[in-house]
Structures are given as C-alpha cells and as structure tokens.
Amino acid sequence: MKVDVNNINVNKDQVWKLFTLTNDNGMTVEFMNYGCIITKIQVPDKYGNFENVVLGFEDYQDYRADSFYLGALIGRVAGRIKGASFQLNGKTYTLDANDGDSCLHGGSIGLNQIVWEANPFQDNNRVGVHLCYQCVDGEAGFPGSVRIQVTYSLDNANQFTIQYKAETDQTTPLALTNHSYFNLSGDLKKTIHNHHLVLDSNRFAELDDTMLPTGMLQHVEGTSFDFRKGRELGQGLNDRSWQNQVANNGYDHYFIFNHKLVHQVVMKDFDSGRVLTIKTNEPGVVMYTSNTLTDGLRFAEGISRQYLGVCFETQASPASLHHEGFPSAILQAGETYDKQTIFTFSVEE
Ligand code: FUC
Secondary structure, X not given: OEEEEEEEEEEOOEEEEEEEEEOOOOOEXXXXXXXXXXXXXXXXXXXXXXXXXXXOEOOHHHHHHOOOOOOOEEOOEOOEEHHHEEEEOOEEEEOOOOEOOEEEOOOOOOXXXXXXXXXXXXXXXXXEEEXXXXXXXXXHHOOOOEEEEEEEXXXXXXXXXXXXXXXXXXXXXXXXXXXXXXXXXXXXXXXXXXXXXXXXXXXXXXXOOOOOEXXXXXXXXXXXXXXXXXXXXXXHHOOOOHHHHHOOOOOEXXXXXXXXXOOOEEEEOOOOOEEEEEEEOOOEEEEEOOOOOOOOOEEOOEEOOOOOOEEEEEEOOHHHHOOOOOOOOEEOOOOEEEEEEEEEEEEOO
C-alpha cells in the first residue's frame, strides 16, 4: 500500500496537492486537498480490468467553478436550507441564498472550495490522508468555530472509508457529506439506468416544486422509491410519479435508513460485475441521480450528460432545522461529531 503526492499548479499563487492511495490489489483513490475532492476511483470489473467509477473533470481547473460539486466534501450543511435561514436557541441566523431562496451545500463559499491542510499516514491495515480545516465563527453565516478533520483511507479489502470528526465551541448545525457521482460501468461507458440498487429505507422526504422538503415523510411501499428488495434506477428515472417529476425526472430525495441491513446501500452493474456497498452510521442519504447534470462538460473519460452518475450523500437532514421528525443536524458545543461512511468495491460473476 502507498500514498503518492503530486502538485497541481493552479496559478502562480496557488498549488493544490493531488493524493493517490493505492492498495495491494491495485485499487486507487485519487483526491485533492482542494475541497477534499475525489477525482478518480479505479477498481476492477469481473474480468480484472481497472476503470474509473466516479465522475471527474479532465482539467483540474474546472473544479474551481463547479456547480455540480463533483466528488467534493460538502458543508457546513449539505443539502438545502429553506429560506437560507434558521433559528437556534432563540437567535435567527442568515446564510447565503445560492439556490433560489435556499442555501445549498453550505452557501456560495462552501468547504468544497477551501484548501485543506493534509497529512498522509500509513499503518498496518490502511493508507490514507488526514484533511483538516478550522471554520471561523460566523463563516458563511453559521455560528461557532468548528474544527473539522476528515480522513480518507483505503485498505486491502477494497474499502474506502471517509471518517468525519468535528468539535465546535458553540452549538451549530453541521451535516458533512461527500458528493461523488458513481458510475460502475467503468470509464463512463453508459448511464446509470441499469444500475440495480438495494436501499435500506422505508421512508423518504417528500419534496415541493422548489425542491424543498414539505415536512412530510412518505412510505416507499408501492412507489418507485421502494428499493428494499432491489430495483433498477431507470424505473424511477422514467417514472411519471409526482415525486420523480418534481426532482427533474429522477431522484434527488432524502431517504431515512432503517439500519436493519448490514449495508445501507448495495448497487450493482451486471455488465461489468462491479458492486458498490455502503455502510454508514449516518441516519440517512440523499440519492441524487444527476437529473440536472448538463451536457457538454469535459470529464476525464468523455463528455457529461444527464443520468451519468448517482450520488449517495450520507448525512443528517437540513430539513430538521425547520420541521419535526427529521434526523437532527445539530452539533452541541463540547460534543464530538463522529461519522463514517465506508464504500466497498467488489465483483460478482
Ligand atoms: C445534489 C442535489 C441538488 C443539486 C446538486 C448538484 O445534492 O440535491 O439538487 O443539483 O447536488
């Protein structure tokens, strides 16, 4: 196992670091200290061919103004905050409205646009990098000075783990996640329509026509949101239901996990044989099927188009700031934020 480091010369004042984690099977995970952005994950298919299974730009410069948040670490609060404001302990906080009237993914300058301090490490079982950033009190409108450490690590069981640790000196909302778009076909050979998914969830947050949760949780039974026994993503992308249509014809919804299965997400691509399983201690996930991804962006293996990837944004719910019954996104002063999501890659014949 090893960690390689290279420089990306952005301009004469800025150099980003590009890390590549490699395990003994030859699996690699590549990411930058800019926004902790994952740019490439190379895993074998059932014939042993290594290919990339995440969307990433051909030119690293394109990450600077990326409104699709490709591969990025999202925060302080992932998802949409209604009215770009919230109340906490009797005070009203105002954030950036960067998505209509809402605050999306932490506001116009989020954690995805910060250069993080990075320290590589290696131990007996894994290789990785600690990425650290100290948010200032009031940054992007959020209260509290928050120290965040995100650790990316890879082991020889083809498990890529993201661990999030944080502490705050004032009670504040915090909901970090990663925004990688997965496509298991390898090197963007096809869209995600035929990806088969099992999701450990009975309920999802209903959206209104501005993409905000109405405050209602819908049961998945009898809908295209029922992935408990497995179904292909394409069925929901083509579904005429109000909830699929409101999300620009697909999924862009928060699912609450049952935590009854060992893995909360199992996704397969039968042609390549690749399987991705996700295990997390987060209470839920936003599944976004790149419904609004535009055509014509230059990705490493080809040109972008709708439905080219699927994000599993494991996280607490920002809707909890305005509605009862959603998993809380509040971190108390003095409490330790300790979340982890494990992405495991395997193959099936
Ligand atoms: C997801 C979605 C949004 C948005 C963005 C790029 O997390 O919830 O709708 O388009 O990513």
